Amino acid sequence: VCFALPWQCFRALCCKGPPPPRPEYDLVCIGLSGSGKTSLLSQLCSESPENIVSTTGFSIKAVPFQNAILNVKELGGADNIRKYWSRYYQGSQGVIFVLDSASSEDDLETARNELHSALQHPQLCTLPFLILANHQDKPAARSVQEVR
Numbered sequence: 001v002c003f004a005l006p007w008q009c010f011r012a013l014c015c016k017g018p019p020p021p022r023p024e025y026d027l028v029c030i031g032l033s034g035s036g037k038t039s040l041l042s043q044l045c046s047e048s049p050e051n052i053v054s055t056t057g058f059s060i061k062a063v064p065f066q067n068a069i070l071n072v073k074e075l076g077g078a079d080n081i082r083k084y085w086s087r088y089y090q091g092s093q094g095v096i097f098v099l100d101s102a103s104s105e106d107d108l109e110t111a112r113n114e115l116h117s118a119l120q121h122p123q124l125c126t127l128p129f130l131i132l133a134n135h136q137d138k139p140a141a142r143s144v145q146e147v148r
Contacts, residue, residue, distance in 0.1 A: 024069045026091050030118060031098035032111050033077040036134035040098060041074055057081065058088060072096070082114060089123040096130045102138035 029037050038052050044063045055076040063070040073092070075085050095118060099111050115131070118124050135141055 022065075022068050024071055025093045027070055027072045027094045027096055028085075028089060028092045028124075029072050029074040029096040029098065030085055030114070031077050031134075032082075032100065032103070032107060032114065035077060035098040035100040035103075035111070036132075037074050037077065037096075037098045040096075040132065040134065041072055085118075086121060086123070089121060092124065092127060094128045094130070095124055096132065098132045098134050100135050101133040101142045102135040102140040108142075 029041065031037050033054060038055050038059075039049065041059075041061045041063065042049060042052055045061055055074050056078070058073055058075045061072050061074065063072055073088055075081065075088055097115050097118065099115070100107065103111070119129065133142075133144055
């Protein structure tokens with residue numbers, strides 16, 4: 001209830017101005033093909049899970065949260081693309097590494113090697129890492145202890 005003059009009520013309700021800008025953070029999202037990077041980002045952006053196509057190069061999504069915006073550079077995980085990942089690391093403020101916890105032993109070993117390489121990269125080694133063990137709903141999924 002407003003007990004001021006009408007113009008003061010109007011001004012209080014309608015003229016607050018634009019909301020303060022939310023801080024933006026630049027992240028890189030990496031992982032082998034089929035690990036679920038694109039699905040994860042689509043889910044975070046409230047996009048439909050239908051028509052998701054695996055990323056062949058890279059894509060950028062702005063993931064809005066109440067207090068911040070994450071600008072996520074998703075890099076394709078195919079063999080022929082992984083060698084170029086480091087070209088996209090500059091300016092990153094954090095890393096999301098998506099791992100298919102239901103993958104084969106060989107793919108798990110490859111993912112482990114890629115993760116270790118990223119952890120040691122000069123542009124990433126001091127950044128926060130989120131390691132996501134995806135596909136936990138699959139029967140072949142490994143626990144976090146088994147993935148280590």
